[in-house]
Amino acid sequence: MTEVEGKIMNKGLLQKIKELKRKRNAIILAHNYQVGEVQDIADYLGDSLGLSIKAAQTKADVIVFCGVKFMAETASILSPERIVLMPDKNSGCPLADMADKNSLKSWKKRYPEATTVAYVNTTAEVKAESDICCTSANAESIVNSVDASQILFIPDKHLADWVAKKIPEKKIIPYPGYCSVHMKILAEDIIKLKEKYPEAEVIVHPECTFSVIKLADKVLSTGGMCKYAGKSKAKEFVVGTEVGILHRLKKENPEKIFYPANSSAVCADMKLITLEKIAASLSEMKYEVKVPEAIRKDAKRAVDKMLKVAR
Ligand code: 13P
Ligand code: SF4
Numbered sequence: 001m002t003e004v005e006g007k008i009m010n011k012g013l014l015q016k017i018k019e020l021k022r023k024r025n026a027i028i029l030a031h032n033y034q035v036g037e038v039q040d041i042a043d044y045l046g047d048s049l050g051l052s053i054k055a056a057q058t059k060a061d062v063i064v065f066c067g068v069k070f071m072a073e074t075a076s077i078l079s080p081e082r083i084v085l086m087p088d089k090n091s092g093c094p095l096a097d098m099a100d101k102n103s104l105k106s107w108k109k110r111y112p113e114a115t116t117v118a119y120v121n122t123t124a125e126v127k128a129e130s131d132i133c134c135t136s137a138n139a140e141s142i143v144n145s146v147d148a149s150q151i152l153f154i155p156d157k158h159l160a161d162w163v164a165k166k167i168p169e170k171k172i173i174p175y176p177g178y179c180s181v182h183m184k185i186l187a188e189d190i191i192k193l194k195e196k197y198p199e200a201e202v203i204v205h206p207e208c209t210f211s212v213i214k215l216a217d218k219v220l221s222t223g224g225m226c227k228y229a230g231k232s233k234a235k236e237f238v239v240g241t242e243v244g245i246l247h248r249l250k251k252e253n254p255e256k257i258f259y260p261a262n263s264s265a266v267c268a269d270m271k272l273i274t275l276e277k278i279a280a281s282l283s284e285m286k287y288e289v290k291v292p293e294a295i296r297k298d299a300k301r302a303v304d305k306m307l308k309v310a311r
Contacts, residue, residue: 010037010275014041014275016279016283017041017275020283021282023282024062024282024285025061025062026061026062026064026282027054027062027064028066028278029044029065029066029067030042030044030066031045031051031066031067031222031270032045032047032222032223032226032245033067033244033245033267033270034066034244034271035244035247035273036244036247038066038273039244041275041278042066047136047137048071048120048121048135049135049136049137049223049311050137050223051065052303052307055075055078055084056078056079061082062282062285063075063083063084064278064282065084065289066087066273067091067270067273068091068092068096068269068270069086069091069093069096070121070123072084072085072086072289073123073299074120074303076291077299077300078300080290080293080296084288084290085282085286085287086289087273087278088287089286090269090272091272092269093121094179095156095177095179096126097123098176098178099123099155099175099177100126101125104116104126104129104130104175105129107152107154107175111150113150114151114152114173115132115150116132116151116152116154117130117143117151117153117154118134118154119133119134119135119139119153119154120135120303120306122154122155124295124296124299125295125299126155127298127299128295128297128298128302129298130154130302131305132146132306132309133306136159136222136224137220137221137224137310138310138311139159139162139206140163141309142309142310143172145309149169149170149171150170150171150173151170152173153174155175156174156175156177156207157174157175157176157178158178158179158182158209158210159207160172162206162219165210178207179207181207181265181266182205182207182240182265183208184262185204185212185241185261186211187209187212187214187215189212190204190212190215190238190240191215193261194215199234199236200236200238200259201217201232201237201238202215202237202240202261203217203218203219203228203237203239204218204220204240204241205219205222205225205240205241206219206220206221208241222242225241225249226245229249229253229256230252235255235256235257236256236257236258237256237258237259238259238261239259239261240261241265242265242270243263243265244266244267246258246260
């Protein structure tokens with residue numbers, strides 16, 4: 001297909017999506033790692049925390065969730081009366097899939113005094129077994145808010161490690177999960193880019209390893225990165241997270257330059273969603289994500305607790 005043919009096709013698809021959205025009274029929520037053209041049509045673009053808040057507040061009948069499964073599940077947990085659709089049902093999060101309900105249950109038995117903090121990148125079942133949730137945007141304040149000296153932090157060991165360094169007075173026991181996309185970003189990548197672009201500020205996601213975090217100027221959620229890049233006086237940034245965020249950073253800050261810390265940090269699951277699949281999702285009302293009521297109630301308790309402490 002030529003570039004011109006591609007543009008004409010996209011125009012037709014965009015029109016179709018617009019009409020279907022009106023017909024279904026739908027809203028499109030998209031994560032900052034989505035491909036550029038999906039980001040561009042979203043009614044709301046954000047990080048896990050912002051997307052959860054939006055899902056809880058919307059009056060739309062249908063939420064088309066352009067992200068990964070745990071995010072769509074969180075929307076369904078918070079908004080059970082809405083229909084939550086995922087344009088691609090295979091868009092999962094390998095990090096979230098590293099922890100299941102049974103391993104959490106046996107882990108809790110080993111540490112009966114501990115409080116469980118579940119990163120939002122978990123299944124609904126794991127959330128239901130946890131005391132409180134957190135996201136990368138609020139992990140530190142959530143852990144600080146917990147009235148316990150021992151905390152089981154599930155499932156990301158790097159985020160757990162970063163929070164533990166910030167709050168040394170609490171004993172944080174990390175579950176051994178990790179995000180393989182963020183682990184592609186190495187300390188050597190940052191060192192090389194700092195040498196090449198000495199004026200650049202280094203912003204990284206807390207799912208990176210501590211050797212990367214140590215070299216950063218700021219450790220931020222994806223939403224935090226977007227806010228920070230806008231207000232910082234720096235003109236150049238080295239960005240240590242999934243590369244999809246560069247589309248938004250460049251679009252919102254055309255006068256600034258953004259370098260990916262490692263251009264192979266690509267989340268394949270996030271890239272499964274396309275304009276064609278969004279149109280099909282709205283047209284055929286697929287693929288619905290619904291959390292069973294018994295799990296949803298308990299999971300909602302943990303998510304609501306988080307939203308009460310730190311929005
Ligand atoms: P954010 O909540 O910071 O957007 O992170 C979500 C995520 O999956 C990071 O890999
Ligand atoms: Fe999950 Fe990592 Fe992809 Fe984020 S980047 S959705 S943590 S696999």
